[in-house]
Amino acid sequence: MTESGKPILYSYFRSSCSWRVRIALALKGIDYETVPINLIKDGGQQFSKDFQALNPMKQVPALKIDGITIHQSLAIIEYLEETRPTPRLLPQDPKKRASVRMISDLIAGGIQPLQNLSVLKQVGEEFQLTWAQNAIISGFNALEQILQSTAGTYCVGDEVTMADLCLVPQVANAERFKVDCTPYPTISSINKRLLVLEAFQVTHPCRQPDTPTELRA
């Protein structure tokens, strides 16, 4: 927390996992300060001693709140949900909650980790794009099918849930890696409906304190 008692979010404008948390904070109306961690500059600021002390996984996001530091985006969102329950990001019905967590975990555990910066570095420049595309396409093939039975206006029914907080940043990654999203009409139309919501707009990578001028919108 800052001296003023505000939570501090360690974030990178383009990190899809950071974006998930920014949306949760925005939806719940939680005022916070951003400390940008540039994952590229100086060989990656996440590798600094200071940041490693904060998150030994050397990843963003990390959130300082209520006297603790939490990392892992879904763990952060679940904590916010339990301590700041309004508006809720998990439905009341346990079966629908299971759908939300299933979709969130599919993206956060089954797609994003395979196409994040540190993994792509290991893959080597020549194969990076195909590798990332394969991970996203394989995940989206499954996700499109799952959403056909869970979706209403959004991923699960008609309320914005944690699953939507994972979907939009992942679609942005797909676009960045030039994945053709036409085979995914359900994913695409939910994404479109979410992107117009204020909480998704103000937290967009093109509007962060650390967004480079040439990428601002």
Add this chain to the structure above:
Amino acid sequence: MTESGKPILYSYFRSSCSWRVRIALALKGIDYETVPINLIKDGGQQFSKDFQALNPMKQVPALKIDGITIHQSLAIIEYLEETRPTPRLLPQDPKKRASVRMISDLIAGGIQPLQNLSVLKQVGEEFQLTWAQNAIISGFNALEQILQSTAGTYCVGDEVTMADLCLVPQVANAERFKVDCTPYPTISSINKRLLVLEAFQVTHPCRQPDTPTELRA
């Protein structure tokens, strides 16, 4: 559910994600039937049409329960926790719950996806071992540091939690990939204390209905 109303777990004896769920079911005393999905035989039974209809991600575990099918191991465990709360696998205190989820997500999202079968296939036989070892070592370096501040008898305090259900199968993977665990005394000693518990014993990969005879113990 079977005709007898029992939940059905689609599982593979060696899958670390399936093992997580088997421990949860055992701890909570939930009687279930196992349908083995052999990830190697016939080019991988997870790719069959029937199984894809059940889980489009083509992964185990999947659990049929209460009229729904859930995949993603942590989503399954959270559902079991919400619908069968005793004994609890998440502490009551929200800050401790955050620690449990942070550790679980670190393993389930930050380590396991990088060393699972389908990714190793893409990496190619020559690099598989080093790739898997790197993923585990990088995750365990962080995990060891985190556990030093959260652990009691087990990963978070003195009660068995979801984090422990992730830890033990991941240490088994580390051993399978010949990772030297001496730099991780906290991980190793928690793992040792957990392995003697009945729920971890009966669900062990060497004691499953689909464990090949030569690997049984």
